[in-house]
Amino acid sequence: MFQPLSPDADSASLEIWIDQQPVRVPCGYSVAAALLLAGHRHQRDSLLSGRPRGTYCMMGVCYECLVEIDGIENRQACMTEVEAGMVIRRQRAAGQQDGPTPEALDHGH
Numbered sequence: 001m002f003q004p005l006s007p008d009a010d011s012a013s014l015e016i017w018i019d020q021q022p023v024r025v026p027c028g029y030s031v032a033a034a035l036l037l038a039g040h041r042h043q044r045d046s047l048l049s050g051r052p053r054g055t056y057c058m059m060g061v062c063y064e065c066l067v068e069i070d071g072i073e074n075r076q077a078c079m080t081e082v083e084a085g086m087v088i089r090r091q092r093a094a095g096q097q098d099g100p101t102p103e104a105l106d107h108g109h
Contacts, residue, residue, distance in 0.1 A: 019089055025037060030080060032058060
């Protein structure tokens with residue numbers, strides 16, 4: 001479903017880990033773009049309804065793309081650039097870090 005607008009076969013890539021699976025992605029991608037490229041549209045569960053949530057705005061406004069990156073919860077996937085060896089886990093529960101309230105994250109859905 002997600003494809004780059006202009007794929008470059010010669011571009012450099014790196015390996016990251018998504019839910020314990022190795023994935024090669026182009027350098028310079030955001031974590032959100034890497035997740036979408038790998039077919040992962042469901043990044044977290046709603047804190048209020050339990051419904052699946054995923055990347056929406058791709059610019060750091062909606063907070064729908066929160067994931068755990070290298071053991072740190074509530075990281076915005078769309079605002080974080082991939083790094084070699086990065087370990088990404090989709091959040092299935094509320095993260096423990098200080099951040100937006102559940103109401104702010106759920107947008108009333």
